[in-house]
Amino acid sequence: xNILVDAHIFDDKHQGSRTYLKGLxxxxxxxxxxxxxxxxxxxxxNLKNEFGNGFKNVTYLxxxxxxxxxxxxVELPRLIKKYDIDYSHFQYTMxxxxxxxxxxxxHDNLFAQKEFKHYFPIKKRVVNxxxxxxxxxxxxxxLTVSEFSKQKLHEIYNIANDRIFVTPNGIDxxxxxxxxxxxxxxxKYILYVSRIEPRKNHLMLLRAFVETKLYKDYKLVxxxxxxxxxxxxxxxxxxxKNLLADRLLRVENISTTELMAYYQNCALFVFPSFxxxxxxxxxxxxxxxxxxxxxxxxxxxxxxxxxxxxxxxKNLEALKAKLISQIKNDTRSSQGYEQILSRYHWESxxxxxxxxxxxxxxx
Numbered sequence: 001x002n003i004l005v006d007a008h009i010f011d012d013k014h015q016g017s018r019t020y021l022k023g024l025x026x027x028x029x030x031x032x033x034x035x036x037x038x039x040x041x042x043x044x045x046n047l048k049n050e051f052g053n054g055f056k057n058v059t060y061l062x063x064x065x066x067x068x069x070x071x072x073x074v075e076l077p078r079l080i081k082k083y084d085i086d087y088s089h090f091q092y093t094m095x096x097x098x099x100x101x102x103x104x105x106x107h108d109n110l111f112a113q114k115e116f117k118h119y120f121p122i123k124k125r126v127v128n129x130x131x132x133x134x135x136x137x138x139x140x141x142x143l144t145v146s147e148f149s150k151q152k153l154h155e156i157y158n159i160a161n162d163r164i165f166v167t168p169n170g171i172d173x174x175x176x177x178x179x180x181x182x183x184x185x186x187x188k189y190i191l192y193v194s195r196i197e198p199r200k201n202h203l204m205l206l207r208a209f210v211e212t213k214l215y216k217d218y219k220l221v222x223x224x225x226x227x228x229x230x231x232x233x234x235x236x237x238x239x240x241k242n243l244l245a246d247r248l249l250r251v252e253n254i255s256t257t258e259l260m261a262y263y264q265n266c267a268l269f270v271f272p273s274f275x276x277x278x279x280x281x282x283x284x285x286x287x288x289x290x291x292x293x294x295x296x297x298x299x300x301x302x303x304x305x306x307x308x309x310x311x312x313x314k315n316l317e318a319l320k321a322k323l324i325s326q327i328k329n330d331t332r333s334s335q336g337y338e339q340i341l342s343r344y345h346w347e348s349x350x351x352x353x354x355x356x357x358x359x360x361x362x363x
Contacts, residue, residue, distance in 0.1 A: 001361065004038040004080055004088040008063060008071065010050060011042045016169065017091045017107055019280060020145065022050055023170045027350035029055055038083055040076070042066060059083075072096070087141075087357060093131045094139060103357070104139035105167070106132055108149045108277025108299070110199075112156050116275045119199040119228075133157045141360055143167045145278040146299035167353050168302075169278045170346035174256060175263075175287040183265035184258060185249065189219040190323075191266035191290075193259070193281040194273065197228035201272040201295070201313050206236055206248070208319045214327065215247040223251045223262060263288040268326050271295055272313050279303075283344050286337040293319075293326050303340055 005025060009018045029037050029051065039047050040061045047060050061083075063075055072095040080088055080099040088094075089103040111120040112129045136142055136157045142164050144150050150164045190209065194200045202222060209220045237244055251262075263269065269285035271294045282294050282303060294300050296310040303310075308325065311318045342348075 001034070001087065001357075002036045002038065002083060002085045003357075004040065004076075004083065004085040006071075006076060006088065006090045007039045007041045007047055008066075009041075009091060010046055011063075011066065016145075016278060016280060017105070019172075020105065020107070020169055021091070023172065023346040024167070024350055024353060026051060027346040028354060029058055031347075031350055032354055033057055038079070038085065040079060068093075086361070090135070092128070092135065094135045096134075098138075101140040101360075102138070103141040103143065104135050105143040105145070106136055106149070106153060107145050109152055109156055110275045110277060110298070113152060113275075116199060119197070119275070141165070141357065145169050146302050148299040148302060149277050165356055167349055167356075168344060169280050169283075170344045170349050171280060171284050171287060172256065173346070175260065175284050176341075179260065179264075181257070181261035181264050184261050185219055185221065185265070187219055188217060188267045189221050189249070189265075190214065190327075191221045191223070191262055191269045191285075192271065193223045193262070193269075193284070194271070195224040195227040196222065196230055196233075198230050198232075199274045200224075201274050202230065203233040203236055204313065204316055204319060205270055205272045206233065206244075207316060208323055210240060210243065211316075212320050212323055214323065215243060218267060218327075219247050219249055220244075221249045221251065221262065221266070223254065223259065225252050259284075260288060263290050266290055268293060268323070270323070271300070272311075272319065273297070273300070274313050276300055283341065287341055289337075291326055291329070293322055305340070 007021060037058045038061055040063055041047050042063045044060045044062050061079055063071060076095050077097045077099050085100050087101045087103055091105050094102045094104050109132060110116045111125045117125055136153060136159055144153055144164060144166060145168050150166055153159055153164055154161050192205055196202055209215060263285050269290040269292045271282045273295050275298045278299050282292055285292050292309055294305060294310055295313040297313050311322050
């Protein structure tokens, strides 16, 4: 079987769909030596670095243009026909011209949900709502990454539940390797890993950190790029600049090993996001044995953590109480995480995906 993977996301910034493709196909190309994989992107050398250059069943194909519509309307259909592709895998949006069978992964449709759409620019809401709905309805195989997202695709795009399959995100196997990494911070600290935008709810964690006076004994570390302006958070930081000057640490562009060191040595990992299609950082933190405190909203409820480890991201007082409770709890272990983590190994996710495609091909 010939399968084409639209990997143009590797020409852009790091995000969840990039992690998803690398994890899924990094495992699958080894599990399915009888399949031929064609990865397409502008930066072919980067694809070779990501997926490896020693596989006989992998071919890297260059894209000529970065324009989304030219890619979907011209380049991809041309490559699909030229290489006699059986299945083509796209993230969110597929070409309007059908050539062979199309797999589409829609990670989430948060921008189309009334309670979250104000977090997204109106142009993105209108364009993506149309493109993703049409792609979801026309896909031969429709995938998403959580039960929450599956239900929302069913409700909002009117797609039958039995047409939507969940292939969750996993994490890089390196996060399961036990290493004794030195702390990158000179004191105890609370950690949040996520790009910075309003729906990620950094402000509430900042407020809880200040109002509980945890700054007296801890630092607060934010790891992630500024993606969408967060004026309320920046204003709060400015208003409390004397207090937060040496207690708030903001970090960008770090290596995987450095990130692992932050996870491994934090006193507590907190993930207060209002809305996620999945949420990879809590799984990474759990794999490295960190204590976690996670929002119970949207896809995070799939993690099935205990009540003491989850909170309502709209309730500041609840967050403050659980912050104090978790900090006072000196136990630091991965006890209780094993069953959760077992669902997020790329090897098992890839095996399920392979079986799904083989069954679909035989229908």
